[in-house]
Amino acid sequence: MSRISDLLDAARGATGLDNFGDDSFREGLERLIASGDGEARLNDAGRRMFDGQIVMLLMKRLEVEDWYARHPEIDEQEIVAPLMVLGLPRTGSTALHCLLGEDPAVRVMRNWECMNPCPPPETATYDTDPRIALMDEQMKRRDEMTPRMKQMLPSTSTSPTEDQLTMGYNFVSQIFQASFHIPSYAQWLHHDADLEPTFRYVKRVLKLLQWRCPPGRWRLKNPTYSMFITALDKVFPDARYCMTHRDVANVIPSVADLYYEMHKPNTDTPDKLWLGKINEEFGLLGMQRMIAFRDAGNEQRFFDIHFAPFQKDPFPTMAKLYEFLGEEFTPEAEARMRAWRENTPRDKHGRHEYDGADYGLSTAELRETFRFYTDRYEVPLGKD
Template identity: 35%
Template sequence: MTDLRITDLARPEYNDFQRAALAYGESIETCFDPQGILDEASAALGLADFGDPEFRQRLDLICAEWDADSGLTGLGRYSLRNRLLGYARNRLLIEDILRRHPEIHAIEINRPIIVVGLPRSGTTHLVNLLAADSRLRAMPLWESYEPVPTPGEGLLADGTDPRYQRCAEAWAMMQQTVPHLAAMHPMDPDHINEEIELMLPNFASYNFEWFTHSPRYRDHYLAMDQLPHYVYMKTVIKIMQFLQPQTAPTRWVLKSPMHLENLPELQAVFPDASFVVTHRDPVSVIQSTVTMLAYGQRMNRKSILIDELIDYWTDRIEHLLRRCLETRHLLPDERSIDVPFHAFMADEQGTVEKIYNKAGLKLNAVARREMAQFIEDHPRGKHGKVVYDLQGDFGADPEVLRQRFQFYFDASPAIAETGQ
């Protein structure tokens, strides 16, 4: 395992490829006109029905906030607009398939296993491990990015789904522009993604906060009733189940940190789910989160928002945790389990077995072999181990920061990861 210390977070040093990509971005004129984005999506697909127009207030707000951000690079503006265009296209395709197949609404999503926990707290590894069990249905990145195929677009000559190919090409480009990202959060096509990706065609979810600094959107999101967005997400999961072969498994394994602050909505939409609530030292989470985001900003921003990142994400992590602690008791004891990060890291299969007991699923010999194979194929530190320096990079004393979260240590099984 190779230690990876990113020493140019605040003042990036660019290679030739990165400089060329940034120069290309500056040559592009990017317009965040909401109607223009919708019109372009409609023209590309020959579809016009975007469904309930209530999403427009969110799209308008996002476009206005991002357009007013003078700190974005040309490449940053271009990539952000492309995201919005992609979500508009997905929305058209979702509305189209629901119109043609209204029976989708009657599909049941039965007894999903849902992992809930802080970002950068082992939830990604856990859901990928659970997804190795061939009896469970998970959401690979390529499919979550484009949940509905484009009508008339067949498989490539080698049998590859073009959606998979596009995701693979995007990952290859990302590895050139931000090569150390693989050590922090791999985004290859087969990587299991978060289902809140499916809220993005509704221009909802806290994901927009991860794409770029978006405090106005955050405030709007926190004031919103999240239940309709969870219903929308579940509808898209139904579409994905409708489109899969009849022989495919139908019990889903899902995960997202966003659920921490929306447990009542999550349970209301998935009333028979089993819930896995992970816990980790928030300081470890924060240093991992802000390091990853600061590293990504080298391509999207003219200067790195070191101070804003540490302040913003400390507040967001605290909000996630306080909201979770307020509502954790609402999850049914017989179908929920708390998983400390340190316990999971010490005994992965033992932890999985406890989860399966809660979910009423037997960890049989086949599943054990499949998970063992996943662990062998995805060893810790496969792409390098990032060495963090919260004090040196962000001017934040880990011990002082940890005191802010004493309320969480007092109420959860998380332990302080001192010396990290």
């Protein structure tokens, strides 16, 4: 326990705060540390990264709780009918999220505020907040450490981002296995963890971000939603969903390669076969649970998007999505989206090349394993 106590004390010392809120984060933290210390084979840089990330997340949690303690009225904020983008990763969901984020009538979580939500942003300074420049520097360092990341996940400090890091405030998140070899933690996360408290904490952070910086029509995106859809639904019962689709042979190996790029700085012995296995498991469980949820009377809450036609021309699909939501697709929103697309062409930083065989993944076997999913949603198989 001294290991955990030392990390908690480091966060307290760095912030001068001591209230972590409820104890829902402790099981995930304990399992993460046990798995990281026992299985991750960290090098010196990896150990600093592992401990540093834990302390950083604990600090953010302390800061969130401090704002709530001083301003309990934050909890009166309502998160109403968010649109949640989900499905397998690497299916065009990032581009979709970025396009959605160009609509000035909606709210997305952007990289800089996800990394530093406190003090909560304000409308008057949202576009000039000094944390944007701070995030610029952090992203430059990321690109220097892992230069292929720009090909895999082109992003800026103001780009919309997933709430994976926010889930990390509760230490129940896939961000950890994306960077560290932690099989026992991943096993617990995929099969035994209770995600409802984590999604409630995500909502807590959304309320904080919305408090002084409306609008409150949220557009959220996270592939993890698919795996934990029933817990997500308990916390956001009025959510609508947009599910993106693509050939799994262009998805699972790509994610494994992304994880490999993130693992490399932290260990001298990255395990490519485990990266393939854990991502195939994540995708399989996610699609099985998602289909069961849709079949349980929730089909009308979903809007489906296929990768290739959306990449070719997203705007007919965007118009239909707004119609599904019952919202106006304004000329201003469309113009801003078109400008973003022209300035952010696909493969802007080079094409992401990878070989699934490096990760023990076979195109034929993946397609057979996921046939229940691709047949159901008529997902085209082949290069796109």
